[in-house]
Amino acid sequence: MKQKETVFVVPTYRLRDVAQTIEKYDENFWVNGHALKIIVFDDFSIANHKKYYPLLEQTKTVNDVFYVGPQKKEQFITFLNERLCDRFMESERLSHVSVCPCFNCHNIKFFASVRFF
Known part of the structure; x- marks a missing residue:
């Protein structure tokens, strides 16, 4: 049986x-013989991202580190908005409803303040 890949996730707003x-x-994983991906999900503001991201970028690790920050989060929210509106418009085509209930696809914006991760 194939063993599943281990991923270590760090959700943060700091x-x-x-x-x-x-x-x-990373040092602890390496010393104990573990090889895994590390993913950082950052819920920080863009201003603070610009200030502190270079510290993370300079971090030396044995394992791969991936970063999901404010820009990727905004892309994800945009993707969700588009998908929800597309799905609604497709399903409502037969009923001739012209107004999308998601208020022109801006209703998910409030989730930006909620941490997904």
Whole structure:
């Protein structure tokens, strides 16, 4: 039986503390013989992202580290908005409803303040 890939996920809203944390976890994984992907899900503001992302970028690790930040989150929200509106318009084509209940696809914006991860 094929073993599933292990992924270590770090959800955060304080990016300034993550670089040190990632280094410690990575060292611990390496010392104990584990190879895995590390993914950081950042819910920080764009201004703070610009300030603290370079610290994370300079972090030296043995394992691969992937970052999902404010821009990717906004792309994901846009994708969801498009999919929801498309799905609604497709399903309502037969009933001749012309107004999308998602208020022109802006109703998901409030989720931006909710951490998905």
